[in-house]
Amino acid sequence: MTAGSSAPIGVFDSGIGGLTVAHAIIQHLPNERIIYFGDTARVPYGPKSPDTVRRYSREIAGFLVAQGVKTIVVACNTATAHALPTLQEEWEVPVIGVVEPGARAAVNATRSGHVGVIGTAGTIKSGAYERALRALRPSLRVTARACPLFVPLVEEGWVDHDVTRMVAREYLEPLREAEVDALVLGCTHYPLLKTLLAEVLGDDVRLIDSAEETARETSRILRERGLEAPASAAPVGGHRFFASDDPLQFLQLGQRFLGDVIEGVQVQTLG
Amino acid sequence: MTAGSSAPIGVFDSGIGGLTVAHAIIQHLPNERIIYFGDTARVPYGPKSPDTVRRYSREIAGFLVAQGVKTIVVACNTATAHALPTLQEEWEVPVIGVVEPGARAAVNATRSGHVGVIGTAGTIKSGAYERALRALRPSLRVTARACPLFVPLVEEGWVDHDVTRMVAREYLEPLREAEVDALVLGCTHYPLLKTLLAEVLGDDVRLIDSAEETARETSRILRERGLEAPASAAPVGGHRFFASDDPLQFLQLGQRFLGDVIEGVQVQTLG
Secondary structure (H helix, E strand, O other): OOOOOOEEEEEEEEEOOOOHHHHHHHHHOOOOOOOEEEOOOOOOOOOOOOOHHHHHHHHHHHHHHHHOOOOEEOOOOHHHHHHHHHHHHHHOOOOOOOOHHHHHHHHHHHOOOOEEEEOHHHHHHOOOOHHHHHHHOOOOEEEEEEEEHHHHHHHHOOOOOHHHHHHHHHHHHHHHOOOEEEEEEEEOOOHHHHHHHHHHOOOOOOEHHHHHHHHHHHHHHHEEEEEEEEOOOOOOOOEEEEEEEHHHHHHHHHHHHHHOOOEEEEEEEOO | OOOOOOEEEEEOOOOOHHHHHHHHHHOOOOOOOEEEEEOHHHHHHHOHHHHHHHHHHHHHHHHHHHOOEEEEEEEOHHHHHHHHHHHHHHHOOOEEOOOHHHHHHHHHHHOEEEEEEEEOOHHHOHHHHHHHHHHHHHEEEEEEOOOOOOOHHHHHOOOOOOHHHHHHHHHHHHHHHHHOOOEEEOOHHHHHHHHHHHHOOOOOOEEEEEEHHHHHHHHHHHHHOOOOOOOOOOOOOOOOEEEEOOOOHHHHHHHHHHHHHHHEEEOOOOO
């Protein structure tokens, strides 16, 4: 079950949001090949129970390991919040989540020591970010808020729409009142709302996108374990994308995130 | 595989929306017992492909038949649109969908002969309502519009919120321009937006809620087949509710639809 340095990196998400993480990994680690799995037949994970999200995540991790990946990046905040420790116990390959890298970036960014976190209902309810933030700096003040409408708004393509602005004003009001100076975008869809969120919150609030940090963490872990792809080896066969539902829809929506890096998508039924 | 008149009626939906149909059946047929299945672990069906929705629907129908139901009501517009003929072929028990009853009510309600239909992306894309409406009256003019944000807005509880009003104005604009005088609420969540939709569209547009019509159709089919529960037999053991994800969440959201008819919810993992 051990995979060598030339093996691909497995990345998964409940759907297409994790492509923001895949994108950052491709930018940071140009020699690496990625196998991406989007669970589009069962998306979203955000409103679902920890048990169900854990079950789905275990199935996907099993699929990726069977594909021979050398590491797994859980590119979904809800899956990281509910399933990371389970996956780390179950598999020999390193399993990297998005929560800790995001928390670390927020701790580095805040000056006031007051950090905000937004995410799906499941991520926020899990308290995973609070725990990760306080583990890094116990004195930190954290204000968290679930924003369940942001994912459907992004998927509707309304990333610069008055409705989304109005929703953002309502959701972010407690964070504005609390005067946080760094806000973790705790869902992989949210970076697509960066411009609008910055407009609502003002320039004084740093927006933390976990994707970048997670790519850096992935790079660090591969280096530590001697699993970096050799610089000479150009990606053979390119990246591969799997979805559990209609590949065409994945392709269309996915290109909004990744551009034409996605050449084709295969269907893999799970569950 | 044949069930007698004292057997329960199986009702299923992608989640909790179908409870509006269950509610209407309970009102119309007080002697009947219901077994309801909400596929909350894989909700929503609206944006998913016909194949996936068909696969899920077949699994649930199999579960209901194994529980000994005498008929199956597909209380989900997307599942009806994609899976009804398949289920009707596969099972001996009558399988009733929500599309045809809704279409019939709209044909009866319209004076101008111009009908609107709103639903999920999957339902609208399938063209199921257009086909059902034109089969009943070929001269009918039909204007259809997908409204993907309505379900998340209802589930957020924003049924009387300015954001929802703004979304409704945008979604319904083509229907107002087309001057439809009857609008099919082609998704079981939408009846919860009735007041707001009436406000946006004005009093001249009749809003068609398939739930009522579907209950009437169920009553008619049970009578035709001699499957009505005997009037003397008070429901034994009451109704039963199954969800594929967290029962507590189903209970909380479900009570918004059905009140305290829901006493408890059992988990049934599928897929």
